[in-house]
Amino acid sequence: MLSPVITIDGPTASGKGTVAHRVAQALGWGVLDSGALYRLTALSVLQQAIDPEDIPAVARAGQQLEVSFHPKGVMLFGHEVSELIRQEHVGNLASRLAPNPALRQALLERQRAFRQPPGLVADGRDMGTIVFKDASLKIFLVADAQARAERRCKQLIEKGISANLDDLVADMRERDARDIERAVAPLLPASDAHVVDSSQLTVEQTVQNVLDLWSRVLPTPPAQA
Numbered sequence: 001m002l003s004p005v006i007t008i009d010g011p012t013a014s015g016k017g018t019v020a021h022r023v024a025q026a027l028g029w030g031v032l033d034s035g036a037l038y039r040l041t042a043l044s045v046l047q048q049a050i051d052p053e054d055i056p057a058v059a060r061a062g063q064q065l066e067v068s069f070h071p072k073g074v075m076l077f078g079h080e081v082s083e084l085i086r087q088e089h090v091g092n093l094a095s096r097l098a099p100n101p102a103l104r105q106a107l108l109e110r111q112r113a114f115r116q117p118p119g120l121v122a123d124g125r126d127m128g129t130i131v132f133k134d135a136s137l138k139i140f141l142v143a144d145a146q147a148r149a150e151r152r153c154k155q156l157i158e159k160g161i162s163a164n165l166d167d168l169v170a171d172m173r174e175r176d177a178r179d180i181e182r183a184v185a186p187l188l189p190a191s192d193a194h195v196v197d198s199s200q201l202t203v204e205q206t207v208q209n210v211l212d213l214w215s216r217v218l219p220t221p222p223a224q225a
């Protein structure tokens with residue numbers, strides 16, 4: 001029997017990564033940050049000076065990624081790149097590469113291989129609609145662009161990176177539009193997804209929300225005779 005999966009999809013900076021990690025921790029499950037695979041492809045494309053418009057070359061870069069995830073970070077071709085892939089220009093390139101159907105296909109099996117016992121929490125854009133269509137629980141996590149830009153701004157400043165709130169709001173809106181309007185695997189909730197709006201919620205409240213939904217999905221043990 002396949003291990004259970006909880007999918008958490010949503011726009012950039014909706015907090016899905018943090019929520020996915022906390023839910024996985026609470027359940028003792030593994031976690032898949034699928035956006036990291038798109039960011040790693042973007043970084044690899046930059047490092048190899050591949051033309052982002054060259055569809056087969058970009059897909060090959062995705063296929064050939066030598067990547068390993070560790071509790072403390074991500075390694076690409078033997079180098080620690082956790083900070084590098086979080087940079088805004090890498091995220092932006094990832095969003096530009098993401099509509100490439102050959103790249104999405106190349107990353108599909110890599111993502112599905114994360115499904116291991118006792119379970120997986122997968123975060124991204126198309127986890128519930130494409131990669132894990134049979135997931136036991138699907139969450140679509142949203143927050144308004146202003147709230148997301150404020151969170152991202154705070155994170156960047158905490159890391160000592162300068163940030164401008166207005167630029168971040170504009171960037172969020174631009175990236176949302178690109179992710180929603182693309183023809184391949186657009187950012188949309190699965191028909192059976194629960195939409196959770198975290199604009200006014202703390203991380204703890206959002207995590208609790210997901211865990212409550214999960215406890216309702218869990219099969220009820222048969223009554224003792």
Ligand code: DC
Nearest residue numbers: 012034035038094095098124125126
């Ligand atoms: O979640 P993130 O911001 O790290 O993702 C970076 C980009 O990767 C995002 O703008 C769109 C793309 N992506 C995708 O197309 N499908 C996914 N499952 C995850 C990310």
